[in-house]
Amino acid sequence: MKELFFLLLLLALGAAKPFSGPASLALKNMMLQDTDEDDDDEDEDDEDDNSLFPTRQPIMPFFPFDLFPSCPFGCQCYSRVVHCSDLGLTSVPSNIPFDTRMMDLQNNRIKEIKENDFRGLTSLYGLILNNNKLTKIHPKAFLPVPKLRRLYLSHNLLTEIPANLPKALAELRIHDNKVKKIQKEAFKGMTALHVLEMSANPLDNDGIDPAAFEGVTVFHIRIADAKLTSVPKGLPSSLLELHLDDNKISTVELEDFKRYKDLQRLGLGNNKIKDVENGSLANIPRVREIHLERNKLRKVPPGLPDLKYLQIIFLHHNNITKVGVNDFCPLAGAARKKKSLYSAISLFNNPVKYWELQPAAFRCVLSPLSLQLGNFRK
Template identity: 30%
Template sequence: ATEPPTNQTETQDNSTGPPAECQTADAEMSCRAVGMTHLPVFQNLEVTKLDLGENNIRIITPQSLFGLRNLHELDLSQNQLDDESFSQNCLLNLTLLRKLNLDDNQIIRIPALPASLEELKINKNKLTVLTDHCFQGVKNLLKLELRMNTLYEGSVSPAAFRPLQKLLELQLDNNRFRSLPLGLPSSLQVLKMNGNLIEEVAAEALRDCIHLKVLDLRHNYIHDQSININTWTRLRSLEDLDLSHNRLTSIPVNLPRFLRKLILRHNSVRHIPAFTFRHMRAGLQSLHLSHNELSTEGVERHSFVGTYRSMRELLLDNNRLQDVPRCVRQFKNLQVLRLENNQIRQVRQWAVCHPGNSVSTLVSVHLEYNLLEEEAIPPKAFSCVTDTQGLVLYPQQTY
């Protein structure tokens, strides 16, 4: 009699090697979407990259990874792993592991990690705490992603990041922080905390971040009083600051001197005080003030002093400007000017182009969706725009 076909799950569980769906290409192995609940037995012990994402793995034993001494990258994302899955410290045998992806699991606490690790992703889990010793021994970590968890400032020990003396990038987006965590590594160059509940940016939290180049604080609750006057004092390396989608009504004071890009989109900025950027002659190249509440009165004659030679990109679209700001023609190296979606009714003869500037760098000017009428535009108002396709005037608002 013919024997009934063997159940696929049973075949997988009882197999002495990887399931048939596993594919090996040279030193890479991928076992995706095969419904495994635990790791198979690996025949190729020389594999350097192992992809086990999108399965149902719940159990990892030290034996299941034993012998994979050359493994450099391990992807265990989108499984059913929790703290119990790592209770036997199964990852410590992977002495050459550099990249580990544990995204989209059920992990509450950081598991024991191999000292060789350089990149760790534990996004979209259930992390609730970072303890004093959670990164103990992981001194080579360069990039750490902990996005979409439930961490907050009180659940992160000030000593948690102490072992990470080489960390360059930290991502804490979409957690529950109301303020920046303490004890950030001095080596840090990129800090991203987009989509939290941050109401305070204290100087103490950033005191040691002297190498920080990029700070992303988008989509928070930062207002004018949230930022301490000394917050930026020690951030001498900061080049890119994103404070968009917050509650600011004015430009923050004492900005880092060497800042290159400042993004303040979707706030309630009404006023740019005179000489706000005077100390930044090194100099600011890109300023994004789109979707704010700036009126002509809110931009003073000396608002942009300190940026006239450095500014390359100025975005003032979607505000309440009734006129082209008087300072625009003072910029020597401006390339992009956006003024669309305002209430501008006229463009003066030399509002955009300075008559004494014989060499222009201006490539793009947007003035659509204002209240301009063609006869209100002088013939040579945009003679300095170098790209014939770069001037956009239509359509205009009709009310």
């Protein structure tokens, strides 16, 4: 009988569950965040911290950072990106996580950026404020974000370039605002500004201060759909692309491109250009693409055969009546001077008699498909 009793006792002990010691209790308490006691006191009962959602901030000695960072109400936060677009916001929200890299505030009703709106966001890389109602940006608003590289302010009501822009800024888009002037030293110290988009602003030539771009490196500038009457002469000499389409430019003069020796793309489409002065294009020997469509040119611009790298030239919708045999290509004996063949020449919608064109005029064209001709219709 005793042997049977001890046998049953051993079976009962073998089937018992493992004992939940203090370590497992501490892990459970930490996951539930319902204790603020040290591990040495974990066996003590605390009636105040016994709820699933404690009323005071728990102490987590092994995790000195916030495991669950805050997110502005209505926004979506993930992977250091904060999306607050299309919420009808009238101001920049608070409680933005400090490690935010990208902030999207477009399509709201924000009228003003205040001094401390971006305080603490030292890691901010991109800020999107397109399509708001911005009229004012505090002069110190961008001081807390020295690493900001991309700033989008298009479709607002700003009347000037914001002051004290971050020196690290690589892309600034302020398209479709009310900017009438680029003030002196507006971009001071900005040596990495790759893209400046300022189209659809009421900006004329007098509105560009001669010292606005002093010491600044910019590769791409677009000032289309403005009030320019001539090619601006005070832009950065580092330009690789210059787009001045949809303005009121009437002539291209000899001095217009002297500063832009490295220019590769030039956009002058949809202006009122009647004449391109001889020698003016020689100042941009590296240019690869020129847009002169929708102007009032009466002949092919002089100097094209000397542009060794020119591949694209758009001349459609002009008043060109004649094309000479040497208007596009170097002389037959100097064909080796052309480094790149034309991949696109457009001449349609010009009053030129296409049946009189000599095939030799297009001897440096890549293929017949590269030449775009057509009937002239008034």
